[in-house]
Amino acid sequence: MAELITYRDAVARGLAQEMRRDPSVHFLGEDVAAAGGVFKATKGLLEEFGPQRVRDTPISEEAILGAAMGAAMTGLKPVAEIMFSDFLATCWDLVAVEIPKTRYMTDGQVTMPLVIRTANGGGLRFGAQHSQAVENWAMAIPGLKVVAPSNPKDVIGLLAAAIRDPDPVLFFEQKSLYPSKGEVPDGEIVDELGVATTIRSGSDVTIVALASMVPRAVDAAEELEGIGISAEVIDLRCLVPLDTATVIESVKRTSRLVTVEENPRLCGWGAEIVSIVGEECFWHLDGPLTRVTTPHIPLPSADALEDEFLPSVDRIVEAVQKVVQ
Amino acid sequence: MSTTQLEEPTRDLSEDELLRLGLYRQVVRIRAFEERAYRLFMEGLVKGTSHLSLGMEAIAAGFGEAMRADDYTFCTYRGHAHTLARGTPMAGVMGELLGRASGVCGGKGGSMHLTSVEHGAMGSYAIIGAHLPIANGAAWSAQVRDSGQVAVCFFGDGTTNIGAFHEALNFAKVWNLPVVFVCENNLYMEYTAIGDVTAVEHPAADRASAYGLEPIIVDGNDPDAVYEVAATAIERARTGGGPSLIEAKTYRHGGHSRADPGQYRPDEEVAAWLERDPVPTYRARLLADGLDEAALTEIETQAQADVDAATDVARAAPPPDLQAAYTNLWADGGSSWRN
Ligand SMILES: Cc1ncc(C[n+]2csc(CCOP(=O)(O)OP(=O)(O)O)c2C)c(N)n1
Ligand SMILES: [Mg+2]
Numbered sequence: 001m002a003e004l005i006t007y008r009d010a011v012a013r014g015l016a017q018e019m020r021r022d023p024s025v026h027f028l029g030e031d032v033a034a035a036g037g038v039f040k041a042t043k044g045l046l047e048e049f050g051p052q053r054v055r056d057t058p059i060s061e062e063a064i065l066g067a068a069m070g071a072a073m074t075g076l077k078p079v080a081e082i083m084f085s086d087f088l089a090t091c092w093d094l095v096a097v098e099i100p101k102t103r104y105m106t107d108g109q110v111t112m113p114l115v116i117r118t119a120n121g122g123g124l125r126f127g128a129q130h131s132q133a134v135e136n137w138a139m140a141i142p143g144l145k146v147v148a149p150s151n152p153k154d155v156i157g158l159l160a161a162a163i164r165d166p167d168p169v170l171f172f173e174q175k176s177l178y179p180s181k182g183e184v185p186d187g188e189i190v191d192e193l194g195v196a197t198t199i200r201s202g203s204d205v206t207i208v209a210l211a212s213m214v215p216r217a218v219d220a221a222e223e224l225e226g227i228g229i230s231a232e233v234i235d236l237r238c239l240v241p242l243d244t245a246t247v248i249e250s251v252k253r254t255s256r257l258v259t260v261e262e263n264p265r266l267c268g269w270g271a272e273i274v275s276i277v278g279e280e281c282f283w284h285l286d287g288p289l290t291r292v293t294t295p296h297i298p299l300p301s302a303d304a305l306e307d308e309f310l311p312s313v314d315r316i317v318e319a320v321q322k323v324v325q
Numbered sequence: 326m327s328t329t330q331l332e333e334p335t336r337d338l339s340e341d342e343l344l345r346l347g348l349y350r351q352v353v354r355i356r357a358f359e360e361r362a363y364r365l366f367m368e369g370l371v372k373g374t375s376h377l378s379l380g381m382e383a384i385a386a387g388f389g390e391a392m393r394a395d396d397y398t399f400c401t402y403r404g405h406a407h408t409l410a411r412g413t414p415m416a417g418v419m420g421e422l423l424g425r426a427s428g429v430c431g432g433k434g435g436s437m438h439l440t441s442v443e444h445g446a447m448g449s450y451a452i453i454g455a456h457l458p459i460a461n462g463a464a465w466s467a468q469v470r471d472s473g474q475v476a477v478c479f480f481g482d483g484t485t486n487i488g489a490f491h492e493a494l495n496f497a498k499v500w501n502l503p504v505v506f507v508c509e510n511n512l513y514m515e516y517t518a519i520g521d522v523t524a525v526e527h528p529a530a531d532r533a534s535a536y537g538l539e540p541i542i543v544d545g546n547d548p549d550a551v552y553e554v555a556a557t558a559i560e561r562a563r564t565g566g567g568p569s570l571i572e573a574k575t576y577r578h579g580g581h582s583r584a585d586p587g588q589y590r591p592d593e594e595v596a597a598w599l600e601r602d603p604v605p606t607y608r609a610r611l612l613a614d615g616l617d618e619a620a621l622t623e624i625e626t627q628a629q630a631d632v633d634a635a636t637d638v639a640r641a642a643p644p645p646d647l648q649a650a651y652t653n654l655w656a657d658g659g660s661s662w663r664n
Contacts, residue, residue: 026469052469055500057496058492058495058496058499060458060492060495060496061492062454062455062458062488062489062492062493063458063461063489063492063493063495063496064458065458066455066456066457066458066459066460066461066462066489066492066493067458067461067462067465067496067500068462069458069459069462070399070447070458070459070460070461070462070463070464070465070466070476071462071463071465071466071469072462073447073459073462073463073466074397074447074462074463074466074467075466075470076465076466076469076470078462093452093455093489094455094458097452097455098450098452098455098456098459102448103653103654103655103656104433104653104654104660105430105433105434105438105440105448106430106433106434106438106440106442106448107430107431107432107433107434107649107652107653108652108653108658109430109440109441109442109443110440110442110447110448111656113656142654142660142662143654143655166655166656166657167655167656194664240662241661241662241663241664242662242663242664243663243664244663244664245664276663
């Protein structure tokens, strides 16, 4: 049996699945318990698991992640919510310096089984301080695993995998996807980190996308089919560990690559993919390695501007046409 | 003398010879280690940097003796003393300072990141304020697990002006966490006097009331006094009474780090604090209180012998294997990020 649920409800279901299974999983964040989260993605958890395991915190991002880190080092498996990914900047020391480096610096004396969940990216007209896609920030840090699901089933399975993983995971929920729906099978769902999925096969070009860019890449591929271009679409799902094998195998077949990224241009994750493919598939290529990204600007608020500058289906189609011509 | 094991610590400290010998052993061992670390730094054997606790030993000593073996210590880059005070073997600490494979972190930590989890030394953190929220996390976990463990977190006066300090204190109070925050007020941040950059006179104690905590100031050069406040605060935390914030007044004998001569400090101020050097003053007090000088001398001799031995072991140890750089990023032991 399967049911159609939203990306938003998948978050609560994934958390509940893991909290039922493992009493050491605890969840904390601002307005997450009684209010069920500002995006209502954690509704019902307080009622099921009680105030000991589902805890509201003060507006203290460093204190939230510090608590998660210290607890992870000493026997708990905390899941911490940072309400908007832009706010990671206020606790960047914990994200970039403390959590990812401590296991390494102590030569393995501690492990850091924690998950930071955060609402990432644009599309809701919230303006530049609540809309940036920052997955590329996270990817630049040795010692962090980085996950960004594109659909409800992956939200559950990858959240479960992240919670079970003994290393720190930054889990990006794309906030414009919260209301989107997808089929989810009954029962426990546990996925695997570091495995990309090929969601559409094709032979002329490989489109690699992540999170909210995945549905757009799929729409673009359908449009392209109408004009005789066969596009393969890969949902990367994780930036670290990075499933380069799936991408490389695909590009060797299609001989062309287009990445679709929501993050701003410079040092976006697609640059890393392009660089790897450039080095390792060069002799198989028949077209320029191409990136479609948000331009290198803060995301403006007005709907007309936001719609223009986030990578759109049209821009993906256009980019692919140029590569394939 | 074997390591002090307290049966029943009594509050009548002057009569508790075992406890006071334990405190003396701590200050003497830390002093001997730090003097050697300084010498090895000047010889170029300790590379990079080092931040010593010379003059500040009584704080680590008092807390080290008051803590239970499974309690957690979180400290800063000025953390040799706190790491040793928990019983971490000197040779491993010295090895880490010298960048050897035999170091407690296999040479990946260095002087500023000494850690020995098996001794409850949960890490030395070199980003100002970072470890206060992290100590909360260990305390939260102890609370959840109902383990009775307490987290003790040491930091400097300068740290009271960073946001994490304030976030952590509020958080600890509202979650009633078993954590003891200890401000080692040595009157200076790096090269700036704390009074020149702080809105209140007592950088920690004057902030306590903002977090519903009692202001506590202790003479950080007096091992007996530190032990007393430590035992009280730890007991309170262990029995559900929540966090404490303690300001221990002290002074570093040398500069902030490396070979800093500390010339930004007035001569009279330095001289006055050298008069209050915790090692000789505590020794004199113990003798005046009737402790046997032979016992003190034996502690001193043993400490020197231990430092000599630790230095020999560290110097003889090889550097880390180059492959070690690729290990222990992830829990699987490796560092790979792609397939
Ligand atoms: C966030 C941050 N800012 C600045 C520094 C540089 N720094 C290292 S030690 C130090 C002084 C800290 O003073 P205090 O807290 O009094 O500790 P002490 O060194 O006196 O023990 C500074 C500014 C740092 N490590 N981290
Ligand atoms: Mg200071």
